[in-house]
Amino acid sequence: MxxxxxxxxxxxxxxxxxxxxxxxxxxxxxxxxxPRERLILLGGGHVAQPLCRYAADLGFAVTVVDDRPSFANTLRFPEAAEVVCEDFAAALRQLSICERDYVAVITRGHRYDADCLRTILTGPFPRYLGMIGSRRRVAGLFRLLEEEGYSRELLEAVHAPIGLPIGALTVQEIGISIAAELVQCRRQETPRRSRAAALVTxxxxxxxxxxxxxxxxxxxxxxxxxxxxxxxxxxxxxxxxxxxxxxxxxxxxxxxxxxxxxxxxxxxxxxxxxxxxxxxxxxxxxxxxxxxxxxxxxxxxxxxxxxxxxxxxx
Structure with a gap:
C-alpha cells in the first residue's frame, strides 16, 4: 500500500x-x-498595495487585477503570485473563481464594482467576497443589482463595506481591516481547543x-x-x-x-x-x-x- x-x-x-x-x-x-488560498484583488489602487503585502504574509496566493498598466505590474506588487492587466470582467472569466477563493472588490469606481459583481454573482460564490465603499454607496449599488435580477440573498452574502470595523482611516489601516476579515473568514471552522482531535495547523x-x-x-x-x-x-x-x-x-x-x-x-x-x-x-x-x-x-x-x-x- x-x-x-x-x-x-x-x-x-x-x-x-x-x-x-x-x-x-x-x-x-x-x-x-x-493549499494556499487564492486571494483576488480586483483593483490595483493604493489600498491594494498594503493589502497584498499583508495577505501574502498570511499565506494567501495573491492575484492582482487592474486594467491600467501603470497599476497592474510586478514592480508595484512584488509580493503577488500573479498580476493581470485586463478588463475586470474578462480577467474574472479567465481566472474562473471557485468556492475556495477569496475576492476583494476594491476598484476605483462604482461602475467597475458593478461590473465585477455582475460577473462574480453569475458563477460559483467564493468563500469570501468583499467590496469597498461607504454604506450609502454599497446600498445604492445593491439596489441597482437587485433591480437587474440578482437575488437579495446573494447580495447580503457580500462583505460590504469591506473589512472589520476598527475605525481605519489610512490605506494601511484599511488594508489591515480587510486582512483581519480574511483571517476571520478563514478561521471560522478552525477548532479553538488545543486538545481537539482536528489539529489546528x-x-x-x-x-x-x-x-x-x-x-x-x-x-x-x-x-x-x-x-x-x-x-x-x-x-x-x-x-x-x-x-x-x-x-x-x-x-x-x-x-x-x-x-x-x-x-x-x-x-x-x-x-x-x-x-x-x-x-x-x-x-x-x-x-x-x-x-x-x-x-x-x-x-x-x-x-x-x-x-x-x-x-x-x-
Missing part, C-alpha cells in the same frame, strides 16, 4: 486539499493539508512533503498533537528527520525541538511510535530567550514501515 505522504503530496501538488488521520494515545487525530509545507515523498532515506516524523499555554507552534505543526539529521519542517525550534529530534532519530527503523512532552515553562525556555510558557505533546513515528492504522482522505 502506498504511503500516505505520497498521496498527500500528489494531491496538494494539484492544488487539492488532503486529509490524514492517525491514532496516538487512544485518540484519532485529523491533520488537514490545505492545516497549511501545506511542500518542502517537508517533498522530503517525505521523494527522498528514499528512512525517516521519522514529528507531529505536535496537543498544546497548552503559550507555545511557538500550534497542534498540527510537523517536522521530519533522517539518520543523517537532515530535517524539513519545524515544531518551534530551540532546545526542546532538538531533544525530540534525538528521540526521533533513535526510533528510525524500529517500527515504533511514541509521544514526547516538551516543557517550555522551565529553564530551557528561559535560556532560549523564549516568551513561551506552555507545553507541547509531540507524536514521534517511524516512517520506515507505515502504521496500518494510519489513513488518508482526499
Amino acid at each position: 502506498e504511503p500516505w505522504f505520497q498521496e498527500v503530496y500528489r494531491a496538494v501538488s494539484r492544488g487539492e486539499p488532503a486529509f490524514r488521520t492517525f491514532a496516538a494515545e487512544k485518540t484519532v487525530y485529523l491533520r488537514s493539508f490545505h 492545516d497549511n501545506v509545507d511542500l518542502p517537508l512533503l517533498r522530503f517525505l515523498a521523494e527522498d528514499p532515506a528512512p525517516k521519522a516524523l514529528l507531529t505536535v498533537i496537543e498544546t497548552s499555554g503559550s507555545t511557538p507552534v500550534k497542534s498540527g505543526a510537523m517536522m521530519a528527520v533522517d539518520r543523517a539529521f537532515r530535517t524539513a519542517g519545524t515544531i518551534g525550534g530551540g532546545c526542546g525541538e532538538n531533544a525530540v529530534l534525538l528521540e526521533a532519530c533513535r526510533l528510525i527503523g524500529s517500527g515504533e511510535s511514541r509521544c514526547v512532552t516538551v516543557d517550555l515553562s522551565n529553564d530551557v525556555a528561559e535560556e532560549e530567550g523564549m516568551v513561551c510558557g506552555g507545553q507541547m505533546k509531540v507524536f514521534v513515528e517511524d516512517l520506515t514501515e507505515e502504521d496500518s492504522g494510519n489513513g488518508l482522505r482526499t
Whole structure:
C-alpha cells in the first residue's frame, strides 16, 4: 500500500486539499493539508498595495487585477503570485473563481464594482467576497443589482463595506481591516481547543512533503498533537528527520525541538511510535530567550514501515 505522504503530496501538488488521520494515545487525530488560498484583488489602487503585502504574509496566493498598466505590474506588487492587466470582467472569466477563493472588490469606481459583481454573482460564490465603499454607496449599488435580477440573498452574502470595523482611516489601516476579515473568514471552522482531535495547523509545507515523498532515506516524523499555554507552534505543526539529521519542517525550534529530534532519530527503523512532552515553562525556555510558557505533546513515528492504522482522505 502506498504511503500516505505520497498521496498527500500528489494531491496538494494539484492544488487539492488532503486529509490524514492517525491514532496516538487512544485518540484519532485529523491533520488537514490545505493549499494556499487564492486571494483576488480586483483593483490595483493604493489600498491594494498594503493589502497584498499583508495577505501574502498570511499565506494567501495573491492575484492582482487592474486594467491600467501603470497599476497592474510586478514592480508595484512584488509580493503577488500573479498580476493581470485586463478588463475586470474578462480577467474574472479567465481566472474562473471557485468556492475556495477569496475576492476583494476594491476598484476605483462604482461602475467597475458593478461590473465585477455582475460577473462574480453569475458563477460559483467564493468563500469570501468583499467590496469597498461607504454604506450609502454599497446600498445604492445593491439596489441597482437587485433591480437587474440578482437575488437579495446573494447580495447580503457580500462583505460590504469591506473589512472589520476598527475605525481605519489610512490605506494601511484599511488594508489591515480587510486582512483581519480574511483571517476571520478563514478561521471560522478552525477548532479553538488545543486538545481537539482536528489539529489546528492545516497549511501545506511542500518542502517537508517533498522530503517525505521523494527522498528514499528512512525517516521519522514529528507531529505536535496537543498544546497548552503559550507555545511557538500550534497542534498540527510537523517536522521530519533522517539518520543523517537532515530535517524539513519545524515544531518551534530551540532546545526542546532538538531533544525530540534525538528521540526521533533513535526510533528510525524500529517500527515504533511514541509521544514526547516538551516543557517550555522551565529553564530551557528561559535560556532560549523564549516568551513561551506552555507545553507541547509531540507524536514521534517511524516512517520506515507505515502504521496500518494510519489513513488518508482526499
